[in-house]
Each structure stands twice: as structure tokens, then as C-alpha cells.
Amino acid sequence: TQLLEQSPQFLSIQEGENLTVYCNSSSVFSSLQWYRQEPGEGPVLLVTVVTGGEVKKLKRLTFQFGDARKDSSLHITAAQPGDTGLYLCAGASGANNLFFGTGTRLTVIP
Amino acid sequence: GAVVSQHPSRVICKSGTSVKIECRSLDFQATTMFWYRQFPKQSLMLMATSNEGSKATYEQGVEKDKFLINHASLTLSTLTVTSAHPEDSSFYICSARVAGGPDTQYFGPGTRLTVL
Numbered sequence A: 001t002q003l004l005e006q007s008p009q010f011l012s013i014q015e016g017e018n019l020t021v022y023c024n025s026s027s028v029f030s031s032l033q034w035y036r037q038e039p040g041e042g043p044v045l046l047v048t049v050v051t052g053g054e055v056k057k058l059k060r061l062t063f064q065f066g067d068a069r070k071d072s073s074l075h076i077t078a079a080q081p082g083d084t085g086l087y088l089c090a091g092a093s094g095a096n097n098l099f100f101g102t103g104t105r106l107t108v109i110p
Numbered sequence B: 001g002a003v004v005s006q007h008p009s010r011v012i013c014k015s016g017t018s019v020k021i022e023c024r025s026l027d028f029q030a031t032t033m034f035w036y037r038q039f040p041k042q043s044l045m046l047m048a049t050s051n052e053g054s055k056a057t058y059e060q061g062v063e064k065d066k067f068l069i070n071h072a073s074l075t076l077s078t079l080t081v082t083s084a085h086p087e088d089s090s091f092y093i094c095s096a097r098v099a100g101g102p103d104t105q106y107f108g109p110g111t112r113l114t115v116l
Helices: none
Strands: A005-007 A010-014 A019-024 A031-037 A044-049 A055-058 A061-065 A071-076 A085-092 A098-100 A104-109 B004-007 B010-013 B019-025 B032-038 B044-051 B067-073 B076-081 B090-097 B105-107 B111-115
Touching (some): A031 A071, A044 A061, A044 B105, A071 A085, B004 B090, B010 B019, B019 B032, B032 B076
Antiparallel strands (some): A031 A044, A031 A085, A055 A061, A061 A071, A085 A098, B019 B076, B090 B105, B090 B111
16 A cells, blocks of 8 residues: 655644645655545545646646655645645556545635 | 536435445546545545456455445446445545546545445
8 A cells, every 4th residue: 555644634724824735655656636625525636747846836726746756745825715625635556546645634714 | 627426425324225326427438437435534545446347446455245336338337335334324436537548537526325
């Protein structure tokens, strides 16, 4: 089993603050995805990163894939209440499987 | 974008009964679908990989006779929880990969199963 540890596990911040979520593993992945999940719903794909060192931006969200393709980070600028949710990273290895991270539950307080 | 649906969204059943959950890819073909289980405030745990036209591959610790998976077409996979018990109550989520596409999986909205 390839373990992906996310930190922090829980994060509660005020609207307008910045934050970074980390996703770390000792394994190398062919690609890494970030998802956001709201209560009672399935995860929604935010981004896929493939190349080591790759940086992708999605409005106020910035995703980075580590050079060695073992870790990733998600940075949110000027967080909004609508960013509240469970953030999951997932690494792809081999033909099919995704290995999900432990999750980061973000609460943005208005 | 790729859309995956699940039915039903919620189901409540009595202990000992069987429940079938459907997972459909609506606008793409999926040779591979995945079934996950998620307990409250936890991450997703892969239960099995469902391959169209062949037997599913189950993760360690998942009983294949209890969680029956059928992937009869390129757009439909079903998970049947047989002889359900209260400990089977959980949020079940399926996902699908685009046939011949990259590793990205697209997730359904989930099914909340409550066994009384």
C-alpha cells in the first residue's frame, strides 16, 4: 500500500487568509490529482499534475508537484467560505489504481 | 466534462437484505470502474476495481462474496451488498476512468447506505 500523508488534517481559518496543504509520500507517482469533497457528495476533481516540478493554477488555487513526484502542495490565496470542504490528494501508480491521501478538512470562517 | 452517476443516492434497508448500487458513466465509455467506501470524516478506501467483461479485483480484506460487483457494459457497473448488516452502513462511491485515457478518475455523487 502506498501511503499519502496529508497535513494538516484539520484547518480552520478566517476568510481572506492564505493556506497551504501538503501531500507527502515515500513513493513515486506517475501523476497526482487533487479533489475537493463536500458532505454527502462525491469528490470533484480540481487538477491533475503529471510532470515533476509542475505548477498549475486554478484561480486562487496553486498546485505544485514535487520534483521527485513524491509530494505535492495546494496553496489557496484569500480563502473564501466556498472553499470549505475536504481536500484529498490521490497518487496514480501503475495501470489503474489511485491511492488517496488522508484528507485535509478545511473550514473558512466568514 | 466526464459525468458519473450513482443510483440510488440514499438507501435504508433492514439487516439481512441485499442492496444494489448502480454506477453509470453518462458521456464516456469506461473499461475500468472503481468502488470506494468512506466512513465519516475519513478518506476514501478502495474496495475493488471493476473491469468490463471480467471479474473484479478486490482489495485485501474486502469479501468478494459479500460485495458482488458486475461490470456488464462499458457504461455500467453495479455493487451488490449481500445480507447487509449495520456495520456495512457507509458512504459508497464509484469512479470511472475514460477508456484509453489518463489516470484521472471521475467520481459519482455517492450512495449513503444505512442498514437498520
